[in-house]
Amino acid sequence: MPEVILGLGKTPEQIVAIATSLLERADRLLVTRVEPEAAQALLAAVPDATHHPTARCVTVERTRVPKPEGVLVVCAGTADLPVAEEAAVTADIIGNDVRRLYDVGVAGLHRLLDQLTVLREARAIVVVAGMEGALPSVVSGLVEAPVIAVPTSIGYGASFRGLAPLLAMLNSCAAGVGVVNIDNGFGAGYLAASINRIALSNARTD
């Protein structure tokens, strides 16, 4: 597993210090919630680091791990992209060839229904949604794979910074949905990677 730093609330100096220290013994690193200034500092200090600006992440991969398919990240559009990309980058660096489906929403069902094959090929699906948070329920009704729902704080007023989609997802009428914290793309990507790893290893009792 890669080392992970939550950049939120840390200064660029602190992030660089922790990162360089961890990289003395680790060959893969994920930094999440990195502001642009901290990302610049990190890239200057660690030349082989990669900045993922939409995901607000920086990664370092000094050894490559095999990256099988199986993890799919789904969202409805641009507003939810930072969280969706955080999930995708997280699952990727843990060791997954992540597939993305970023233009499907409940207000335009046909685009979602056009992608049934992609949805049904996944072993673990991360569904990111703000607003009324209905997308995970709709997706879960279409597939058998476990669905990991991520509410986002996108919205205003009675969204209450993501409370609305969080409650919606916890009350999903579709069984098989696990929910993570608001905006927690990292946690969702990590959980999806755990499920895919279990599916692929599958070595303990058989």
Place this chain on the structure above:
Amino acid sequence: MPEVILGLGKTPEQIVAIATSLLERADRLLVTRVEPEAAQALLAAVPDATHHPTARCVTVERTRVPKPEGVLVVCAGTADLPVAEEAAVTADIIGNDVRRLYDVGVAGLHRLLDQLTVLREARAIVVVAGMEGALPSVVSGLVEAPVIAVPTSIGYGASFRGLAPLLAMLNSCAAGVGVVNIDNGFGAGYLAASINRIALSNARTD
């Protein structure tokens, strides 16, 4: 317009007294939130009253008004029926030939998509939903008519007695959705009737 009594929190004796008093001058009456015992007392005192047990309503109609089509009430199943029926009975006694679509939900989209013609023929659609409250968003994405969303208190845990679907509906990604109070089938039926009446009269400025 019919006279209306909110039965909630009133004794059978109070309901009978108010109803008989109102019927001295009114020829149509709607009593909502009537417990079975109060309904029995009302039927005994007002022999031409009708009890709608699922809707928890009693109605008296001594003159018939014309009842045009145009109002549609939609919900996903048995748990939401009392609220959906309260909306339907309300719109009916105000003067509407109400259409019902009661077996469509977000976890089984095909049943909803099979009813596109019915959905698109309506002038005002009441959509009742508990759980994650996603159905109004999905319906509104499929039609042009105004959608009136009614959250229900069905559910448990993080439903918080209907708060979850209420917030979801207020944050609907589909425009054209107006929301009423949790379990307020009466208000939704009344608003749908207002819209249909405006559509049919349409006499003021033209």
Place this chain on the structure above:
Amino acid sequence: MPEVILGLGKTPEQIVAIATSLLERADRLLVTRVEPEAAQALLAAVPDATHHPTARCVTVERTRVPKPEGVLVVCAGTADLPVAEEAAVTADIIGNDVRRLYDVGVAGLHRLLDQLTVLREARAIVVVAGMEGALPSVVSGLVEAPVIAVPTSIGYGASFRGLAPLLAMLNSCAAGVGVVNIDNGFGAGYLAASINRIALSNARTD
């Protein structure tokens, strides 16, 4: 229907890019929640665009649609003007000759009662209110037309950023009130336009 962009949370560059892309195939465009800087960028890139600073909107109308009367927007004063104007601009670009009544509040009832004729001529009334959110109830008690209530986040303390008027509107003692999200002038204008359109088309059953 015009194309719509929610400007909230998007950079000026993103808004200009999406707008110019949409205008390649659309001849009407509404951008809501536009900060002044983004409005400037948009006007520079799209010379025939119009900025509505109070409404925080930018519109482009390359073909004119007929704009019948019927939609009325009501609020109590300057604090609620941005939301009221967002509703009015939205209904206008969809195709309505919107009437405004902006100086009526519950603390000065006579000004409201002086406008009974205007109120009763409308087919759909958007009522915008912050503070205790009582205006939609009072207006709905005076008219038969459907009322769309918009709570605003104006206020402080126990307003809890608009929660107080939101709850008040959901609990309105006057039937026939549909509520939209806090500060959601766009949604209210859109819903009012839907109702007015239904009223004016009215071609299905007659």
Place this chain on the structure above:
Amino acid sequence: MPEVILGLGKTPEQIVAIATSLLERADRLLVTRVEPEAAQALLAAVPDATHHPTARCVTVERTRVPKPEGVLVVCAGTADLPVAEEAAVTADIIGNDVRRLYDVGVAGLHRLLDQLTVLREARAIVVVAGMEGALPSVVSGLVEAPVIAVPTSIGYGASFRGLAPLLAMLNSCAAGVGVVNIDNGFGAGYLAASINRIALSNARTD
């Protein structure tokens, strides 16, 4: 001042014991929130006690105090009567000839406007309201006297047991409104009596 017992959460035996003990040295007593069973027990033990069933109060007055006018209690109808009567009975036993105005609400403004003289003769006005809690704002806009607002837990759904009118009253656009706890008719009657007493005594600095 009379002795006061809050009956809520006390057994009939406890209430009778405390009441008889207090009456050994007091000649006026008010018991609030008395269930019917406890009221019966109290009347049996204290023959000169009076039961006010709507107010859910029992009073004992062994000496009469002068009861000047000045306190007015206002509400919209039957649902709020228990709280309104608790306020009225409280102000009465403290020493006020309380006036009641119980059929005025925001959905029927004319009945309220018909009573302007009564409203303006009062020195302290208790306004009781559930639902959207708008009545205190409307009343306060019509008078100069201090208004004491009492939210009630009447309602359902997004009333959240009285939270909706409580927040509305705290955010009143009309200045000069003081708010007490949900359903706290006693506190409102007590505060109105304090204001009227100050107004009538008025002896300190003049």
Place this chain on the structure above:
Amino acid sequence: MPEVILGLGKTPEQIVAIATSLLERADRLLVTRVEPEAAQALLAAVPDATHHPTARCVTVERTRVPKPEGVLVVCAGTADLPVAEEAAVTADIIGNDVRRLYDVGVAGLHRLLDQLTVLREARAIVVVAGMEGALPSVVSGLVEAPVIAVPTSIGYGASFRGLAPLLAMLNSCAAGVGVVNIDNGFGAGYLAASINRIALSNARTD
């Protein structure tokens, strides 16, 4: 009564424009929640205006009204001074010779008990408190005059921006306490002035 402008959310230009317009017909003016920049602009435009920096108010008094004693404003210390002073300045310009008691708190009871005479001479007492909001209960237990409680948003964490003292004040074990919105010094001063005016006029029914 003076004219009143709520400065919150208004630009210096808007405040100056409204103020100069009102002063054409009014001879007393109160502007609340004025930021320093707006206060400077106001003083430049209205030379006889007075800035009260702690209260964040600007006043203009072109005719003097009689200012009897009777209103007392109480708080525990520096953090609550802006709200306490807003109450005092408001009651002053309405027409009161306001007394202040600003160094008494529940954690040092003796300082409060030393001021019993001052407390008992008042006809209306405004008590401002943040933190646990206990001061109004303690004061109300010591006097017979009506107490107006003002919660403040001073604090952090589980204060939830003033929710903690607001709830505490609404649940006061001492009767005779009316509560206004969080930080609403203006409303409290206004209500205290109303009570004192009623007490001093006292002319209607006698």
Place this chain on the structure above:
Amino acid sequence: MPEVILGLGKTPEQIVAIATSLLERADRLLVTRVEPEAAQALLAAVPDATHHPTARCVTVERTRVPKPEGVLVVCAGTADLPVAEEAAVTADIIGNDVRRLYDVGVAGLHRLLDQLTVLREARAIVVVAGMEGALPSVVSGLVEAPVIAVPTSIGYGASFRGLAPLLAMLNSCAAGVGVVNIDNGFGAGYLAASINRIALSNARTD
């Protein structure tokens, strides 16, 4: 997959009617949240049904499916048993040989640490907890498998009917935790079964 009926809010007659109807075409049935009276009625009507009183479930299994190991259900003790057993019975009837670990809690860490082997053999772990909801974080820190956290409404006061453990689980410091609704043993068991099935089938892309 078995047919599922949520018994909550349904009468015994309704449950029996739905169950017998479903069993005409299904050979496996799960009824959750069954009150004892409804369970008796169901056993009378469906003689081969099995009642799981702690889980508050009734099951019918007319064909046996293979039940591999891999799902583990963990909780701290008797108070959480109904929810834990609902999860276990759900995963069992879907087709899992469920292992249970019911005497491990955060206040007695050694009992948990004694079971490391059992914990690390599982492919999907359901962790049920009320109170402070810390057990899923602790378990997830000890294993690599995905953890499904179920908050329970056990508790009082500031538990707020399960809100406390729900929030704790959503904020888990251990990655790889997915959360379901308060008391939703069914959803957790279903999700664990989905993960185990994916792990065991693992046939799509390889």
Place this chain on the structure above:
Amino acid sequence: MPEVILGLGKTPEQIVAIATSLLERADRLLVTRVEPEAAQALLAAVPDATHHPTARCVTVERTRVPKPEGVLVVCAGTADLPVAEEAAVTADIIGNDVRRLYDVGVAGLHRLLDQLTVLREARAIVVVAGMEGALPSVVSGLVEAPVIAVPTSIGYGASFRGLAPLLAMLNSCAAGVGVVNIDNGFGAGYLAASINRIALSNARTD
């Protein structure tokens, strides 16, 4: 330490079974939140058990431990007695000669100030309060010993089942106050006993 059973949510049979099992190896037992029926069953099964009806506790003490003074339990009156007594019985059976002060409240400060000596002799003070929850702040301002504050759910309306005093206590302006859950007399008594034990043992560093 005695064994402890939380009776809340357990049947009389379950309580008796757990109690008799524990008493095979323990010689002191505390059962909290025992309903009268369960207490009867327990006394029948364990003849040397003692029922504390106000505290809603049953205790068994087969060996006596020394019970030094030092723990004081304070509350304002009858409504808070069950929680105060639960704290006192808990501290007693752990091994404390508990002192009680049950008639002191913030609305009658003199009774509290009369007991300064008793307050200042304690090593750990449990202060139980509902309503506005101000008593712990006032007590803590008078003593140097640690104060353990227990909010109670006594009250109605904006008490929100104890949330009001809970928030008040967490925001106490007096330092040195630790808060436990609403109605958690057991936890407070236990914590007071821990502090007193530490104070009396005091053997490690001296």
Place this chain on the structure above:
Amino acid sequence: MPEVILGLGKTPEQIVAIATSLLERADRLLVTRVEPEAAQALLAAVPDATHHPTARCVTVERTRVPKPEGVLVVCAGTADLPVAEEAAVTADIIGNDVRRLYDVGVAGLHRLLDQLTVLREARAIVVVAGMEGALPSVVSGLVEAPVIAVPTSIGYGASFRGLAPLLAMLNSCAAGVGVVNIDNGFGAGYLAASINRIALSNARTD
């Protein structure tokens, strides 16, 4: 006891003025929540002051008091350090030789279990935690000393600025935990110092 200034919400000038005034009669001073700019101003004005940047505190100690051991401050890592250090600095200046344990968390139990001796030597333990707030429960299960739990506002989303760990700590399954306000390191350090002082003096009744 040292004098204490809460720096939060005070300007550098105000802090310097209060501090210099207090130091005329006090020889120990603690200023909490000091922003860097105010700290600089304070060091310039009071040359013998010490700035503790992580704790955001400034202290002045002109006489040394004896500082016995007994107080331990525990947290999981860097994010909680400011609050933990505020607690430590507070207990130190009151008169304690504070021990720190800052690298132990629930997701890595072994590091905690490695420190059992340190944990069990303490007389009062402050445990600071954000996220799910589980650490105080785990620590309290390992020791007999009183535990003071401090929730922090570290986190995002459903942390709701520290509400999640606050509720978790109030619902701790481990008895003997007292909770202070979110981020209230000062209160926790003060309470721990009170307990240690009581333990060391222990002179009253023996």
